[in-house]
Amino acid sequence: MLSKKTKYGIKALTFLARQETKNPVSIATISKSENISVKFLESILLTLRKNGILGSKKGIGGGYYLIKNPKDVPMTMVMRVLEGPIAMMPCVSLNYYEKCDDCPDEDKCAVHRLMIQVRDNSLEVFRNTTLADLSN
Amino acid sequence: MLSKKTKYGIKALTFLARQETKNPVSIATISKSENISVKFLESILLTLRKNGILGSKKGIGGGYYLIKNPKDVPMTMVMRVLEGPIAMMPCVSLNYYEKCDDCPDEDKCAVHRLMIQVRDNSLEVFRNTTLADLSN
DNA sequence: TTATTATCCTACTTACCCGATAGGGTATTA
């Protein structure tokens, strides 16, 4: 199941991508528009900023803004930052690989082979979908 | 992430599918071969039996056995029984649909549209993979 | 300079779920 953190994060990013100007948007504004608790949203946007997806500006008129062009932000990036590995098991993860304790030979493991297929499919969807696609 | 319950369940099912005879296989036997704790495996096999995927036989020489032909057991069935919904969000689930609280219009929700794509892809993999495929 | 705005950051709480274990009960068979 997708965490609410990721869900809210994508919604916030989409909201930002839909803005006509590049001006910062306050947490409060995004919170109201997308029905997300201010405090929880705050922590999510902070994560996105620390991972180079958002920029921020303090003080009056401050808020968050996209650093990159929406079409240069693939969902793989967003998912990895907010949700973690895209793979369903560590042993089929590209970026967070880890061997299974119980499995003597990965190539002969039925679950491994199945989950590689699922990962490849999901990866393709996330790679080919950018923030620009979602904000239309 | 895939739960160990599902992972072990698939491994056990694959092991059963590889048996040459239809004779019951004891929990202990599967446990040793697949490196799964006896007690945990017990609860998993029980779930599979209650959901009509396995049959069982008590007493000496007893154990668990597949009810259906492996090629008639698609992974969708196994996944739904052990892991739950295949969809990543209730609002894109076919069998466990639930509306989101925060979302006024699903059709306009970016996350919704994205996750439908992911679900469709995963569904296709699970539908087209049977226990027979995995046990080869 | 000072009040206001809004992000920054840490810590905490609450609830839930996973993985595993314990300890019996029950049915079957040799």
Next chain:
DNA sequence: TAATACCCTATCGGGTAAGTAGGATAATAA
């Protein structure tokens, strides 16, 4: 009737998700 092996419920520790609290810090405008 003893041994085997499934049947079933309860429990527990640890971890994580979701959200909350409260103040520190920086920037802006009056």
